[in-house]
Amino acid sequence: PRRQRLISESVCVIREARARYGRLAVLWSMGKDSTLLLWLCRKAFLGEVPFPVVHIDTGYKLPGMYAFRERLAREWGLDLRVVRNQAALARGMRPETEDVLACCQALKAAALRQAVEGLALEAVLLGIRRDEYGVRAKERYFSPRTSDFLWAVGGQPPELWGLYAAVADAGILARLFRLRAAWVVGLEDGGAGQAGQDRRLQSGGRTPAVLDPP
Numbered sequence: 001p002r003r004q005r006l007i008s009e010s011v012c013v014i015r016e017a018r019a020r021y022g023r024l025a026v027l028w029s030m031g032k033d034s035t036l037l038l039w040l041c042r043k044a045f046l047g048e049v050p051f052p053v054v055h056i057d058t059g060y061k062l063p064g065m066y067a068f069r070e071r072l073a074r075e076w077g078l079d080l081r082v083v084r085n086q087a088a089l090a091r092g093m094r095p096e097t098e099d100v101l102a103c104c105q106a107l108k109a110a111a112l113r114q115a116v117e118g119l120a121l122e123a124v125l126l127g128i129r130r131d132e133y134g135v136r137a138k139e140r141y142f143s144p145r146t147s148d149f150l151w152a153v154g155g156q157p158p159e160l161w162g163l164y165a166a167v168a169d170a171g172i173l174a175r176l177f178r179l180r181a182a183w184v185v186g187l188e189d190g191g192a193g194q195a196g197q198d199r200r201l202q203s204g205g206r207t208p209a210v211l212d213p214p
Contacts, residue, residue, distance in 0.1 A: 007040065007043070010040045010044075011040060011043055011044040013141055014040060014041055014044040014125065015044050015045075017123060017125060017142075018044075018045075018050065018051070020123075021122045021123040022122065023119065023120050023121045023122040023123070024051045024121070024122065024123050024124070024125065025051055025052040025053070025054045025081070025115075025119060025121050025123075025124050025125070026038065026041055026049065026051065026052075026053055026054070026124065026125040026126070027054050027055075027056065027112075027124055027125065027126040028053050028054065028055050028069075028080075029055070029056070030055070030061070030065050030068060030069055033127040033128060033129060034126065034127045035072075036127060037125060037126065037127035038053065038072075038076070038078075041125070042076065048077065049076065049077075049078055049079070051079070052079045052080075052081045052119060053073070053078045053079060053080050053081065054081045054083060054115050054119070054124070055069060055080065055081070055082050055083070056083055056084075056107075056108055056111045056112050056115065057082050057083065057084045057111075058084075058107040058108065058111075059084060059089055059107070060094065060095065081115065081119065083111050083112075083114055083115040083118070084107075084111060085106055085107055085110050085111040085114065088106040088107055088110065089107070093106050093107060109149070112149075113149055116149075138156075139156075140156045140157055140159055141159065142157055143156065144156070144157070
């Protein structure tokens, strides 16, 4: 089935990333896409995630989301690293009082830079859906960023015949995108995505339910 092929491709890319980058981490926002990415990482490595799981914490999540984070980190044995831009939070940065773009830049983008520099990361895994925004469809699976954390548009590696080129230049951070189709397919055909929805509804909508890798 097409869904199984997409899962297999995801596992292949994740394992390739692990083999090529010594300092690798996966970003986890606790949303459905990044939680599915964690599931794929566990599937790729026999039920474990052998690299840090980074949560960029704005400090303004719902209490139930934090409880979900701690529960899943405990049950899955995650090497969870919670990163906050403490300086911005100390200044009172919050979406209700600040420009939304400036708030996101401080609490998300700047915090991510702190995480990358603090952990000396060479690459990060994250899950996105290419149909959400047009620009995301232009990203490669191995997508380089400049030293200023900008998208290196002219340096996008070719992806021909199912081959994914990793980023090898020193000083270049690679963002590794997976799930560009897998989650959408799951929702469309009542697969893993729909099963996750059903289990969440059965739990009363309090916390998301998560499926264990087979």
